[in-house]
Amino acid sequence: MVKRITTGPRKNVRNVAVFGLGRFGSALAVELVEIGIEVLGIETDEDRVQRHNGLLTKVVRVDPGVNEALEQLNVKEYDVCVIAIGSDILASILTAAYLTKIGVKEIWAKATSREHGEILEQVGVHHVVYPENDMGRRVAHQVKGSTDFIEVDETYAIIKTTANQHIIGTRLGDSEIRKNYGVTVMAVKRGKGNWVNADSDTIVAEFDEVLVAGPTKQAEQFGLLN
Known part of the structure; x- marks a missing residue:
């Protein structure tokens, strides 16, 4: 950090x-x-x-x-x-x-x-x-399941992870992930396509990659959900 x-x-x-x-x-x-x-x-x-x-x-x-x-x-x-x-x-x-x-x-x-x-x-x-410390933390989060992890500061983080069942197949605006998990989906990438900004009408598909932002603990926990 x-x-x-x-x-x-x-x-x-x-x-x-x-x-x-x-x-x-x-x-x-x-x-x-x-x-x-x-x-x-x-x-x-x-x-x-x-x-x-x-x-x-x-x-x-x-x-x-x-x-x-x-x-x-x-x-x-x-x-x-x-x-x-x-x-x-x-x-x-x-x-x-x-x-x-x-x-x-x-x-x-x-x-x-x-x-x-x-x-x-x-x-x-x-x-x-602290490069060694920062890299160690990122690898730890990758081992836990997130494909990447960026700590913005002591309390807030962004993770890149594979979409889970809590957001697949429904409009993000209807998923209530901010209410239930305290995080926001910022962007979505499908297959070999480009990253696209997410909004309330975005529908996430199985195997999509997503960027999720929120308080560090909530972001970590969301990244571990199936």
């Missing part, structure tokens, strides 16, 4: 600096480039730097704690900085403290434990993410 601290309306993000190009940082940086965002990759390992040449807008090798190099890279002017350092907790915290000190507008950071995350928040990180 992501720990969020409100920073105002979402800006148009044009460029992002990613510190650490391990599995998490690399996947994040490459995906950002794919969606049209300029990415500066900052890494201590020369092999990783070489592997990302041509994949990112710019990638540089910087030794831990060499803040002069970061000043020359002008990281303060990036819309978002992401600290994707996981193996070296001290480096993660020191990087966060430095970025806070120079006034970076928006800082995200990966945490490997709750304690690590709390320290990151204390030094000024705006958003802390």
